[in-house]
Amino acid sequence: MDLSTLLNTPQLLTVSDLYHSFAAYTITGLALGAIYALVALGYTMVYGVLQLINFAHSEVFMYGTFAMAWVVTYFHGTASSGQSLGSTLGLLGVCLVAAMITSALVALLVERVAYRPLIRRGSPKLVILISAIGASFSLAEVMGLRDRIAGWFGLDGKLSNYVSQARNVYSSPITINPHKVFELGGYGVTDVDLTVIFAALLMMVALDVFVNRSRLGRGIRAVAQDPEAAALMGVNSTRVIRTTFLIGGIMAGVAATLYMIRIGSTRNDAGFIIGIKAFTAAVMGGIGNLRGALVGGLFLGVMENWGSAVFGTQWKDVFTFVLLVVILLIRPTGILGESLGKARA
């Protein structure tokens, strides 16, 4: 059973549904959660270093999804076709790189425009938060008005494959048809599920090694622990902050590609819900904690699928939100506890 058919089932699902297709809900939940976890990394890194919620991170992700869809449109035109994962690997590789670069650039732009001037001035947290919210809405609106903006330059006709009906859903022309690899508890685990989960895990491990082993990673941990002491020890905090945004952007780009492989379509406000969920995942795992983001993301993805099995898919987002409030009530520091600085230094 594919995730989108699973989530678009109209009738009310029940506990017995969850019982009978437990493996299906769990595996698709893990795949969804892996995407949340990758986006959550961006929140958790920035929060660990700056103690600020990067509100514009959802838009960093959203631009990645568009980069992926546009690359596919560029190579394949707009005629939609379904293909297997294996036959499109090369194309997906190009998409991945494009999405990573796009998301990273947007993240750097956000840092440069919405954060750095205010951090340098020592503005209060609330002010920086508002600046990030402004950046988030501006980015989402620029994407939603891209047909008009292209029109300023007289390019809307030429680029119509990319910019027409900017506020509507934009689908990737190629949809990936999942293929069953093996069966688990009555559910055929597909190559797409496996790719998403393992790609996410791979990125996580790479990031964990980077933060814990490399010189720059040590700088990140130092700034997270004590910015002033780190500055006195010669850590360039501006550079560390920029790196943090860059890494968050790259991870969001990977997440965007995986998201598009699964879902296949995006919109100028697609980042919003994913952003809230990823942030919830980061809080659940313990914000500022890299491994926490993974745990929180997977936990949230699975819980969300189980929840939608029990309460019905239309209540999925409400369920997630209630889960966030409950977690804040009973364990506000998250499952693994907070702090990037103390992340096994």
Added chain:
Amino acid sequence: MSGTVPASARASRRGRPLQIPLPAFLRSRQTRLVMIVVGLVLAYALPIIRPPFLTTTDSDFGGVMVGAASYALVAVGLNIVIGYAGLLDLGYVGFYATGAYTTGVLTSQHAHWPFFLALPVAIAVTMVSGVLLGGPAIRVRGDYLAIVTLGFGEIISIAARNSSWLGAAAGIKDIPPPPSIGPNPIIQADAGLFQIPHLTWNGLVPSVDNLHKTPFLTFGVIDAIPYYWLILTVIVLVLVADMLIKDSRVGRAWEATREDEDAAELMGVPTFRYKLLAFALGAAIGGLAGSMLAAGQGGFISPDSFLLPLSMLFVASVLIGGAGNRWGALLGGVLVAYLPERFRGLSDWRLLIFGLSLMLIVTFRPQGLVPPRRTKRALRVQAEIEELEGEGVDV
């Protein structure tokens, strides 16, 4: 502070003269009172006067004024949360929706209460929802509140859309308007106690337009102006309450908490309780505004009336006007609602413009268009302290 003390003496008692002294006649209590009364009369009469440049050409001016007044009311309420207590509430539309839906359910969907009975219930329900939502988030950490409220603002319309008890996607219709004064026949020509003719302008020369009249005071489907008067009256009441609270112990506690929470806590201010109070009061005013919306012209609400970008516009109203200054918030609300109506070509760009202006404002004028007086003073003191510290380093 007693009103008989001249303003100059008041200023010097604070140890520092006001930097921009107002002309003497503006400082006297009587003139200020007169000015307030004149301003109020003008505000009430605005949709009747229909001043040349301000009047919208593409849409009903009375309706636009209702929109502007609603935003202003919401902004004044949100200003308590953001401006006074320094809590970022990004899901204010959720409270707006809660108030509107409570009113809709009580007056049309499941019962047939009169509006003025449903209104206090709507306010109370919203306030309780504010406490339930704000409690856990505020207790943990201020910036979690932003995300929790954002989530609340998003799911409230999802919940309304998926719940047939709340009318699902079709929403709630036939919500009765507030009770009219005077007869309210179907044909509005002779409704109300008496009718007020509008003005019409030929260039800058006004003349009485006897073809367009507003009945006093019936709430019908044709004329939006009575609704505007009602909301304006509510705004005045809320503003008076706002002034009383801001100048009380509660207002000072908010200010202390906002400026330095630890210091306030040390001084014995129960910061959590005061923050929750601000949040709940703000929510209550949001519910009040939502209730007015539900009982407004047409009497129809649907999940689409409460989408999340609206929240963003509310926050933008407060911050553009000047968080912490009720007049700033008022102005911000009016501008955010009015400008896109006056310049219709802008309406598609509205969110982008407000997103950008948020960034620009916090970067270049973080205190907003009309900054609160105390902020100005605090900034000046801070500048002085920095100057002194600078000298200290030199020595």
